[in-house]
Amino acid sequence: MNRHLISAADLARDDALLILDTAEQLAQMADRPIKKLPTLRGRTVVNLFFEDSTRTRISFEAAAKRLSADVINFSVKGSSVAKGESLKDTAQTLEAMGADGVVLRHSASGAPQRLAGWVHGSVINAGDGTHEHPTQALLDAFTMRRRLGRLDGLRVTIVGDVLHSRVARSNVLLLHTLGAEVTLVGPPTLLPVAIETWPCAIGYDLDAAVPKSDVIMMLRIQQERMNAAYFPSVREYSRRYGLDAARMALLPEHAIVMHPGPMNRGVEIAAEVADAPRSTVVEQVANGVSVRMAVLYLLLGGMSASTAGTAGTAGTAGTAGTEVPA
Amino acid sequence: MHAASGSPPSSGAEPAHAGRSAAQPAGTATDFAGQADFAGKADFAGKAVLEPADIGRALTRIAHEIIERTKGAGDVVLLGIPTRGVPLARRLAERIAQVEGHQVPYGSLDITMYRDDLRLRPARALGPTQVPPEGVDGRIVVLVDDVLYSGRTVRAALDALNDIGRPRAVQLAILVDRGHRELPIRADYVGKNLPTSQQEMVRVLLAETDGEDAVLLGDDDEHSQHSRPSMHSRHSPGGRP
Numbered sequence: 001m002n003r004h005l006i007s008a009a010d011l012a013r014d015d016a017l018l019i020l021d022t023a024e025q026l027a028q029m030a031d032r033p034i035k036k037l038p039t040l041r042g043r044t045v046v047n048l049f050f051e052d053s054t055r056t057r058i059s060f061e062a063a064a065k066r067l068s069a070d071v072i073n074f075s076v077k078g079s080s081v082a083k084g085e086s087l088k089d090t091a092q093t094l095e096a097m098g099a100d101g102v103v104l105r106h107s108a109s110g111a112p113q114r115l116a117g118w119v120h121g122s123v124i125n126a127g128d129g130t131h132e133h134p135t136q137a138l139l140d141a142f143t144m145r146r147r148l149g150r151l152d153g154l155r156v157t158i159v160g161d162v163l164h165s166r167v168a169r170s171n172v173l174l175l176h177t178l179g180a181e182v183t184l185v186g187p188p189t190l191l192p193v194a195i196e197t198w199p200c201a202i203g204y205d206l207d208a209a210v211p212k213s214d215v216i217m218m219l220r221i222q223q224e225r226m227n228a229a230y231f232p233s234v235r236e237y238s239r240r241y242g243l244d245a246a247r248m249a250l251l252p253e254h255a256i257v258m259h260p261g262p263m264n265r266g267v268e269i270a271a272e273v274a275d276a277p278r279s280t281v282v283e284q285v286a287n288g289v290s291v292r293m294a295v296l297y298l299l300l301g302g303m304s305a306s307t308a309g310t311a312g313t314a315g316t317a318g319t320a321g322t323e324v325p326a
Numbered sequence: 327m328h329a330a331s332g333s334p335p336s337s338g339a340e341p342a343h344a345g346r347s348a349a350q351p352a353g354t355a356t357d358f359a360g361q362a363d364f365a366g367k368a369d370f371a372g373k374a375v376l377e378p379a380d381i382g383r384a385l386t387r388i389a390h391e392i393i394e395r396t397k398g399a400g401d402v403v404l405l406g407i408p409t410r411g412v413p414l415a416r417r418l419a420e421r422i423a424q425v426e427g428h429q430v431p432y433g434s435l436d437i438t439m440y441r442d443d444l445r446l447r448p449a450r451a452l453g454p455t456q457v458p459p460e461g462v463d464g465r466i467v468v469l470v471d472d473v474l475y476s477g478r479t480v481r482a483a484l485d486a487l488n489d490i491g492r493p494r495a496v497q498l499a500i501l502v503d504r505g506h507r508e509l510p511i512r513a514d515y516v517g518k519n520l521p522t523s524q525q526e527m528v529r530v531l532l533a534e535t536d537g538e539d540a541v542l543l544g545d546d547d548e549h550s551q552h553s554r555p556s557m558h559s560r561h562s563p564g565g566r567p
Contacts, residue, residue, distance in 0.1 A: 025452040034489040039439040302449035
């Protein structure tokens with residue numbers, strides 16, 4: 001495994017499975033009276049959020065705290081960033097504070113990659129622009145595996161605003177690595193250019209895709225990123241690409257409905273679908289903490305990245321092949 | 327994952343151990359439990375110090391001792407430390423059930439997150455922690471592992487246990503005690519005391535994890551590698567395969 005987690009594509013199959021298996025063990029902790037492990041005692045994790053995000057930041061914060069790390073939250077409002085400090089200046093500040101891990105959310109695609117070149121600690125991408133959101137993909141894969149027992153050969157349909165969705169991109173890359181068959185469905189205006197190079201199938205007809213899905217993942221319509229007219233009206237979008245009760249009835253019996261949140265109820269997902277037993281929306285949030293704990297543990301729990309150098313890289317890869325004992 | 331059962335010593339967490347050269351290697355085979363390179367007997371030329379029948383007899387005796395010391399094992403919970411402590415805990419539970427006629431709850435307790443040498447090596451995969459539904463509060467917990475060496479695994483296990491509940495008492499059952507303790511820890515039940523030098527390696531094989539039962543003793547042929555802080559000298563040069 002790399003020192004950083006910037007793209008889901010950085011994860012080899014063994015790395016991804018190691019994260020999911022580790023998360024599986026950590027998930028049990030949620031039932032314990034003492035939800036804390038001493039593992040990251042004395043390590044500092046900085047949550048650096050240049051974009052609003054409540055659930056991702058809280059999820060990372062809970063994960064780091066459950067591992068006993070010191071957590072520093074750094075958000076744009078009230079920081080020097082609002083006064084014009086650049087990402088590089090911020091990076092140098094973090095470096096001076098001795099951050100072992102930086103969780104970065106930024107509106108510019110590629111910001112974590114840049115930051116990784118400036119700091120010694122591990123950089124974890126918590127969403128960059130319309131590029132990637134690898135921990136979301138990991139928690140989605142984790143949720144699918146928990147609910148359906150496998151990932152290999154699973155038919156996953158991702159629906160909606162793929163163009164603006166870092167979740168979709170990370171999911172396609174990760175699920176492909178893990179052997180699932182992904183189909184992206186959306187209006188042509190909301191599918192990115194060069195999508196045919198992605199390792200997935202593409203469709204425009206949701207009704208055709210639904211009966212052939214083990215998992216259906218509804219993406220949020222990202223009004224805040226829409227600076228052009230991508231579809232005639234919300235109502236029309238909802239009719240063609242929203243998941244309502246009638247469409248949900250077409251799903252195979254075992255299929256689950258996912259949504260990365262926050263949901264636009266009544267737009268891409270009907271309220272009755274969001275609250276249905278096969279909807280995993282709430283579960284995804286809980287699983288997010290376990291998966292982020294696994295990522296933080298695997299990146300920061302061993303030899304510190306700055307001293308381990310290449311040994312760290314080789315090492316984690318070594319354990320990746322380890323069978324989890326019965 | 328578990329590693330420290332027999333986990334060597336010196337090497338690790340504390341650089342210069344009194345009376346012992348920090349350079350000493352040491353490593354029991356059991357340390358490799360869970361390591362990717364662990365391949366069983368084939369790559370380890372050791373002589374068998376316990377045969378399958380010996381292991382069976384040792385476990386039967388330990389089971390009887392547990393029953394005796396706990397007056398019937400009525401409130402005992404057996405927790406095996408992964409990897410090989412887990413099947414040993416199950417076997418002890420079966421033997422106690424045969425004698426006493428009641429089931430003894432058993433499970434597993436992973437100690438990876440509580441190790442004192444986490445920072446010396448890259449993060450490793452976790453083992454399972456399965457606490458029986460009865461819990462541990464107010465009960466006598468018997469920790470079970472294959473090899474007792476430095477005592478560091480057991481220290482970590484006590485910490486892990488502390489986060490799960492408050493047992494009335496904690497005891498330790500071990501298949502092989504090879505000496506060289508680095509902490510004030512002792513076993514309550516010992517299958518075999520095996521005097522070893524730190525240049526030797528002890529490897530426990532169990533049918534459930536390795537396809538056969540055996541305890542092997544051999545030389546650590548890489549003990550010339552002084553500098554490395556790894557406990558797993560022989561099998562993971564550089565700390566890793």
